[in-house]
Amino acid sequence: MATPSSAIADDTGSLLALTSRADYAGRISEVVQKIPRADDEAEAVSLLAEAARRMGADVAAFVSFVRDDGSHESYRFLLACDPVWCHEYQRRAWYAHDPWLAYALTHSEPARASEIPVGSKQQLAVAELATEFGFRSAVIVPAPSSGGLTRVGVLCLGSGTPGFFESDGFVALKVAARGLAMELHEWWIGQIKRELIVNAGITDDDLILLRHERLGHGTKMIAIELNTTPSSIDSRFQRVNQKLGVPNRKAAATLAAEYGLI
């Protein structure tokens, strides 16, 4: 394996020994603080690999999930592990059966994979595949969003050593991993938000319109608020829908909210 993860794990010994070091949190924080300034995905992957290494993990992956509206969804993976894993995962279309993703969608607390129930045969197969690709011991760290949004991030840290994350050092790792997961999630959403604004040519006036829609305001009410006519509001919504590539104003407002525009 030749991703940045190949350099991971030069800190030998147990998780407890590693987390007992006085500079454990500081060394991780040093890397995490660079994430908001990452120029692109390449730099983000490098930082993920380095932060994971300092935490004691051998491999790491960060997944960001967003449901744009009822008809579109996105999965974005930053991989500091063997990426062949994702080919297998995707080939079998396992998103719907992934117990780690399911956990992250409904929890905010980091958990060891051993603590996440694996019910069905397919869920078991997903977990076994992860084991095959270096996650013999794993920690799942959700990065949830507030306000009823679908977007969620999931950081997966893995070790080739069975039971590595089961020791008392887990509490210290959990704190550091949460920071990493949240920063990666925010960075990713920020990237997409910037792309949306630039590529779609969304203006401040468009955002005002979308905020009204999100609040459930009707055309007449928005027209009064913005001191214009209802037909003008309808035309403006049509243009915004076109810019965002969505079929209606509700979908436009949902997409704008999911990506943090409003």
Next chain:
Amino acid sequence: MPPIATKTPIRPRPVFARKRRGTTLRSDDGVIEFTLAATKSGLFVERVELRHGRARVVHSTLFSDGRSFNRWCDADAVRFDYPVIYVDLKRNGDALLGNRG
């Protein structure tokens, strides 16, 4: 050679059509796209796939050597579904890894 897997051309939402530095390879039907760039950490590869017209799956990773990159390419279904893209992917990736300073 036309792609085997997809019958209907699918286009990503225009807002997500990104301008990237590096080399971009895209299938004619818009289902699969690769972006490759040489970085100081290795070869950066972004793989974007539109699944069934509703799910956009993006993988971003770095390779530090040709062996692992080629192993990853060979494990990709693109090898059979989009053979021309597969050949271009390997050629461009190897060249970028070879040229990396």
